[in-house]
Amino acid sequence: MRNSPGYDVYSRHCPARLVLDRLADKWVLLVIGRLWDQAVRFNQLRRDVDGVSQKVLSQTLKKLERDGLVERRVYATVPVTVEYSLTALGRSLAETIESFSHWAERNINAVLAAQHSYDAANGEAAAE
Template sequence: METIPDLRSYGGADAYLRNCASREVLDFLSSKWVCLTIGALRPGTMRFSELRRRLDGITQKMLTQSLRDCERNGLVLRTVYPTVPPRVEYRLTDLGQSLAGLTDAIRIWSESHMSDIQVAQGEYDERAARAPEPV
C-alpha cells in the first residue's frame, strides 16, 4: 500500500496529519450548535432573539459563544445599529453561505436517516448486553 504524501509541502492541507491546521477548522465545525446556527442563518439576516427561538434548546451563553466563534472564523457578520437599545443583526458572509450548503446537507441526511441510526443503535445495544459467545 502506498503512503499518501504530506500535501502541505505543495501548498495544500491534509487533515489526516496531526499538526495540520485544518484539524482546528474541523473541530470548530463539528460543534452541533455551530452547524445549526449556520443553517438557521442561511435564509437571511436575523436578530439574536430570532435565532434563539429558532434554535430550540440552545442557551443564551451557547448562542453567544457560537456566534462569536462564527464571526471570528469569518462565517458570520455582526452588525450593530446605533439605536437605543442597540439593535444587533447577524448574517452569513459569503464564506458562511458556502458552508451553509454543507451543513444543510448533513442536517437533511440526519433527519432522513434518524430511524435507521436508532435501529442500528438498538441492535448494537442488544448485542452488547448479551454475554460474549465462545468463538
C-alpha cells in the first residue's frame, strides 16, 4: 500500500493510525452503518445494534461525536429525545464502511469455507 506524503500509517505515533485504531471497532462500524440512512434515537440504536450495552453505546457515541463523525441533537420533548445522525464527515466514512459491510456479506461463504478446510487440515491435532 502506498503512502501519502508525510504520513506513515505503520509508525506507532502516526495520527492517521489513531483514526484507524478508532475505526477498528465493531460497534463503531455497526453504529455508523445504522445511522447511514436516518437519524436514530439512543434506545432505538440500542435495540437495533444487537448485543451492545448502554454503557458501551454511550461511550461509542461520545467518541464518534468527538471525532466529528456523529451529531447529537437534543429535543426537549416529553421524555427527552436525543437523536444521533451522521455529519458530512461521518457520511463520507459511512460510504467506505458500507463497502466493508458488502465485502463481508459477499465473501462470508468463502471465509467460512476456508475456515472449515483449515480446521480439517490443522484442527485435529489442535483440537485437543
